[in-house]
Amino acid sequence: MTLKAWLIIGLELLLSILIIYILFGQISKETRRADAAESLAKQRQETITDMTTRQRDVAALDAKYTKELADAKAENDALQRKLDNGGRVLVKGKSSVPVATQTTGAASMGDDATVELSSVAGRNVLGIRSGIISDQKSLSVLQDYIRTQCIK
Template sequence: MRDGIFILVLCLVGWFGFDLLEGQRNAARSERDAALLEVSGLREAARISGEMLAARDAIDLQRTQELNDERIENDGLRRAVDAGLNRLQLNATCTAPATPAAGAGRVVDAATAELTADARQDYFTLRDQLALSRQMILGLQDHVRRVCLR
């Protein structure tokens, strides 16, 4: 009888131990499954982030190249104007004086209206700033369309 009780107690302890180990195994499986799900989510997030960064870099490269092209064109125009090969024409009129002075030049004798050297520099600065602003706006619009609205 004593051996029977010992075997019964040993079986109960074994059964409780096995039940405890099974619970720990199930908890470990649940944690593993949750970790695998989190890993797959993080991988997907990393993939999407990589695509978004690549799209952003492509937009930046394209807009920077276009801006550089516009600046090169503006510099060429500036050099041509400075060398006298091109002129900056204004849409302006010269008014005739109310009473012409003796020997003074008349409107018909006047040359075509043109920017002064200082104003020419400002004109080219404004062209460069306009090109920069345009590329920035186009780049932001591309970023919103191709990256943010994904």
Template sequence: MPPLLRNWRTVLAFLLVVLLAGLLLAVGRYRDNAVHFRDQRDTQKAVADSLQVTINDMQRRQQSVAAIDARYTKDLADAQKTISDLRRDVDSGAKRLRVSAKCDRPVSGKSSTTRVDDDGSPRLTDAAQRDYFTLRERIETVTKQLTGLQDYVRQVCLTPALSKGK
């Protein structure tokens, strides 16, 4: 009998050791890959969570800005409607636009004739009246814009809960 077959137990033991070593190497390699992929997954999950927090914060800010914008846009529209109604009433004569003023020349009681410039109470010229309404409208616009911007800064920019994403 050949010597290799005579020591079949030794050969079998050697083959089992080689097979076992191969299996251990393969298992170790797959384990290392699994650990590596788990670490990549955890890193990507952390990035995704961070991005989701940022998205949620941006959505809250957008909703807050939209609410502020809607409120002050409505206030501005109401103010412009009030000014338009007042302008229409003054133009139609339903209301009068009065000016607190004094006449430069005292009117004496001796003269019974009325002059063209003795028109009664002082009033604005037509151009000054138009300018008054334009100025009033612009003041309302700037006031509402400034108030809305201040509200935006207080509610969106300075709010710690929104800026930290909580």
């Protein structure tokens, strides 16, 4: 073979090696991009799964406390209807106001007693009771939400 033929073969071999090198570099680059895309897709799927779980948990919390609040409201409404139909609101307590006794004339603390409230005062007590129950349920919901969702 002639020198010219050897040069042509050498150039073809060099070009072939260069093309193979470029192709392997491109393949390696595409493999890295595919791995990065796969990792990102996996991370996003984990985020979606976590969000779905959290949404389900929050919906369960909401259902639980909505039912408890509805039950408390129904109980309060029943008490209100009872009061409207002539029922009585009785409050048990101990007076902190000194009471003079008839026998000794000395002041003493009031004993445990039950007091019947007027219908207006009874409605006020039931309204206050309803607000307290609502506030307690709202606080419980927020505490459970923080414990189960925010601290995770």
